Amino acid sequence: MRIISLAVDGIQQATEKGLFEWLASQDATLICLQDLRTSAYKLEECQDYVLDGYFSYFLDAPDATKNGVAIYTREMPKAIMYGFGASNGEDMEGRYLQADFERISICSLLAPEAIAGTSSQETKDRFFRDLLGHLTKISHKRRDYFFCGNWNIAHREADVSEPAACEALSGFLPHERQTLGQLYNAIGYADAFRLFNSDRDEFTFWPSGEIGKGCGWRTDLQLISNNLRHSVEYAVTYKAKSFSSHLPVIIDYDIESL
Template identity: 30%
Template sequence: MPPKSKKKAAKEVVDADAAAAEEPPVKKTKKGKKDEADEGEEATPKKGKGKKKDEENGDGDKKKVVIPTMTLDEQDFSCSAKTKDGLDWNLKISSWNINGIRAWLGKEGTAYIEKEAPDVFCVQETKCSLEKMPDTVNVDGYHAYWSSGDTEGYAGTGMYCKTKPIEVTYGIGESKHDKEGRVITAEFEKFYMVTAYIPNSGRGLTRLNYRTKEWDVAFQDYMKKLDDKKPVILCGDLNVAHLDIDLKNPKTNKKTAGFTPQEREGFTNLLNEGFVDSFRLLYPEQEGAYTFWAYFMNNRSKDVGWRLDYSVISERLKDNLCDNIIRKFVQGSDHCPIILLLNL
């Protein structure tokens, strides 16, 4: 369960029992069948029939494989990006929805951290309580912080930091929103680092009202209060494809969780409060910039995806921005890592 005290929550994981591979929670339908309650797949096209089904999930796309399988050793993690004034980046932040930390560890997830070597590494959808966190999550040279919710195997966030933060807090300060381990905030000298796993509106949009009328409003207020003190960097799975360009099939997903007008408007409202989608600032017209692909229908190999993962920065950090990179070749989840490079 989430810690009652924010200070008590800011714990570094040192020892924990090893756990089995991640198994997503399931729930029984009225017919007694099992249905995955995995949020990572709720923001995907719903199953349908015939042509519409093909259009929604990309099965009708007959293109050849566009995302080859590459090992970490085969990928280039270097970058020489600079600010518009020619300053080299000196801060690298990585963020990744890992879709279950125990399964991710079983796929050599920490090897990615060693290759990328970010200053801060944010993870979402850990699906693991603090009590059951495997000790193999620890990485030399990093302070690790974790937040989990009331339900085992559901939601959860984490943050690895090379430099120990001034303070680490959990949640957004409202108990009704802080029961699922969705937000961690680390305060550093020059900025606040926030990682978030925004609630999904669910199959059938069962949580749409909560997501848009309650959570989005409260989270926006939380971000504004932080920004009043010092610049904010937000990285995480925000569970929204903001623009038509941010998913493969926008026409057939207008009523799908993650692409409803209400969710898109909620993200627009956040940006209007003094924040910037750093990727679209740099690449306003780039297509195929996806960070999530549903497991079914070979969507990843065909690059039929959604951009659900973001690096959002305070507007006054625009001149500090060097690059925003999508590591679409990195495997291990139905999402891929995103990279933010800044000069601070």
């Protein structure tokens, strides 16, 4: 089973760069996209965003010019969950879309962006406090989870190209890195990419907007339940062509059915 995740910086511009032709060639079982920057209505009505052989689900933002996430799946889900019940009812500028199948659930997730020391950082921190509580709660359920998306946090020094220059920036603050540490160490989720690839230069996001230019971050993650950690067969970031300031994360799992 192949899962692809990508933050697209606006689905229209990514489509113009050939995103959907590329996705159609990848034989993925599940595709999670983030930062769509358009309304769910437009996505559902426009044939440019249709993938043959896939069911598609979208969650937009009150301001449709930002945020927004999608899930494309070859198999019809049993249920779709829009948001995870954050404290203010809107997931505080982040987005969470979950598709439930017989044995597994997959989530397309977009965490809020922030500037350290501002109210936006407080909003981002509240989002992660609520998300951490949600992920802790569901970790006790008898099903496995994939959380795919742009977390807007890099966990370790190996996950940024210039650690010293990033240590005071939102996304690499000590308490943010600790959040991912709690997910991995205390709750038991795993970073699927790192189970296969430990290289230090595997970045997925460049704030400069150009792949390979300036500081690189690895903020695009596929987190999986502990039971799935031995199912990772292959993990790579796709570098041959760029569709946004992020690279697609492609991971193959030894799972036969959803």
